[in-house]
Amino acid sequence: MFKTLDDLDPEQRVLVRLDLNSPIEDGEVQDNRRFDRHAETVRELAEAGHRVVLMAHQGRPGGDDFVSLEQHADILASHVGRDVAFVADTYGDEAIDAIDALEAGEVLLLENTRMCDEELPEEDPEVKADTEFVRTLAEHVDAYVNDAYSAAHRSHASLVGFPLVLPAYAGRVMQTEYEANSSIATREFDGQVTMVVGGTKATDVIDVMNNLGDKVDQFLLGGIAGELFLRAAGNDVGFDLEGMDFFDDQWEENRETIESLLDERGDQIKLAVDLAYENETDDRGEIAVANITEKDRAYLDVGSMTVDEYDPIIRDSEAVFVKGALGLFEDERFAVGTTGVLRAIAETDCFSVVGGGDTSRAIEMYGMDEADFGHVSIAGGAYIRALTGAPLAGVEALKQD
Numbered sequence: 001m002f003k004t005l006d007d008l009d010p011e012q013r014v015l016v017r018l019d020l021n022s023p024i025e026d027g028e029v030q031d032n033r034r035f036d037r038h039a040e041t042v043r044e045l046a047e048a049g050h051r052v053v054l055m056a057h058q059g060r061p062g063g064d065d066f067v068s069l070e071q072h073a074d075i076l077a078s079h080v081g082r083d084v085a086f087v088a089d090t091y092g093d094e095a096i097d098a099i100d101a102l103e104a105g106e107v108l109l110l111e112n113t114r115m116c117d118e119e120l121p122e123e124d125p126e127v128k129a130d131t132e133f134v135r136t137l138a139e140h141v142d143a144y145v146n147d148a149y150s151a152a153h154r155s156h157a158s159l160v161g162f163p164l165v166l167p168a169y170a171g172r173v174m175q176t177e178y179e180a181n182s183s184i185a186t187r188e189f190d191g192q193v194t195m196v197v198g199g200t201k202a203t204d205v206i207d208v209m210n211n212l213g214d215k216v217d218q219f220l221l222g223g224i225a226g227e228l229f230l231r232a233a234g235n236d237v238g239f240d241l242e243g244m245d246f247f248d249d250q251w252e253e254n255r256e257t258i259e260s261l262l263d264e265r266g267d268q269i270k271l272a273v274d275l276a277y278e279n280e281t282d283d284r285g286e287i288a289v290a291n292i293t294e295k296d297r298a299y300l301d302v303g304s305m306t307v308d309e310y311d312p313i314i315r316d317s318e319a320v321f322v323k324g325a326l327g328l329f330e331d332e333r334f335a336v337g338t339t340g341v342l343r344a345i346a347e348t349d350c351f352s353v354v355g356g357g358d359t360s361r362a363i364e365m366y367g368m369d370e371a372d373f374g375h376v377s378i379a380g381g382a383y384i385r386a387l388t389g390a391p392l393a394g395v396e397a398l399k400q401d
């Protein structure tokens with residue numbers, strides 16, 4: 001395992017990697033739960049009297065959201081409750097002067113790490129540790145903290161290089177995310193373990209089932225992935241319609257695997273019994289899967305009968321994990337499935353983990369209280385990798401320190 005902030009010596013100059021990658025609208029960085037979560041780590045370090053140097057990224061070179069972190073510093077400061085100074089430099093003289101000038105308890109955010117050429121290409125930790133970027137910054141700090149679990153699947157310099165040249169620790173977000181998201185594979189639960197899987201990507205659902213099939217008692221399916229499983233079970237759903245050309249592509253690529261999963265794990269896999277669509281008056285209509293004779297419309301949610309079937313299964317479970325939404329929950333008419341399962345989880349005292357960048361947003365959107373869930377992940381790609389058993393380069397680098 002890795003060391004945590006509990007192991008950090010006092011009065012250190014600490015270089016901390018956060019993940020503040022955020023949506024940007026009309027040039028404005030949108031506040032989101034990543035700021036709030038990382039603020040805890042930053043506050044703890046500053047209050048303990050460390051000198052805190054922060055690194056983070058935003059977007060990718062060439063993208064519209066590849067911008068400076070200047071606004072991020074202000075948003076973070078509002079969550080930490082302390083000043084967060086900003087320097088528009090990653091590791092040049094300006095950055096080094098600002099780091100060297102820090103007093104105990106002060107916090108400084110460096111410029112977008114991806115503005116440094118050595119950050120991005122995915123390379124081995126040894127290569128990253130030997131970059132000028134890592135070597136230069138390492139000379140001006142005493143310790144490295146990685147709090148960026150949600151970026152830990154990237155083998156980038158700021159994530160894997162520093163643990164080879166500095167004492168390295170997991171921040172609070174890293175620690176909590178790692179423990180919760182690995183728990184389905186590592187923990188023994190006394191009662192039933194249920195996994196709600198949906199979203200748009202069939203391969204995510206397939207990989208999760210292959211990796212966790214022996215740990216999970218039942219998979220409750222929905223979303224576009226769920227429709228493809230319904231199609232494999234012989235129903236007239238999950239075909240391409242206008243504007244949804246990923247259905248047939250995904251079907252071609254995954255048909256055989258889905259069919260064999262249904263063969264081998266049929267008893268564990270629960271499929272929707274009804275689906276919802278937009279009717280002639282633009283309202284939500286529902287139809288039983290058994291009554292669908294022809295694929296002539298898009299289905300945008302599981303139906304209410306399905307929620308009624310999934311609800312007691314969740315309430316009888318000891319642990320529930322969620323990956324992917326059961327419908328197009330961003331549209332209130334098609335949020336019934338996703339909010340239905342989330343409410344059932346919130347109302348029971350089961351251990352629960354909700355993840356996926358989009359899915360966990362439903363909790364906020366529909367006014368549910370995060371405190372009613374065991375853990376709500378702020379990770380997307382890293383969360384699915386954890387569930388499918390793939391190692392995270394940033395976590396592995398921390399473990400080796």
Ligand SMILES: Nc1ncnc2c1ncn2[C@@H]1O[C@H](COP(=O)(O)OP(=O)(O)O)[C@@H](O)[C@H]1O
Pocket residue numbers: 198199200201222223224299300301323324325326327328329330355356357358359360380
């Ligand atoms: N039947 C559906 N039709 C269109 N979109 C859907 C449907 N079901 C789920 N979705 C969409 O799937 C998205 C979640 O997909 P997913 O790949 O699981 O993302 P994440 O991992 O970020 O939660 C949601 O934003 C939701 O709108």
Ligand SMILES: O=C(OP(=O)(O)O)[C@H](O)COP(=O)(O)O
Pocket residue numbers: 019021059060150151154357378379380381382
């Ligand atoms: O937001 C992130 O990942 P996510 O979209 O999977 O949650 C991370 O900051 C990683 O960003 P990247 O996918 O540009 O490497």
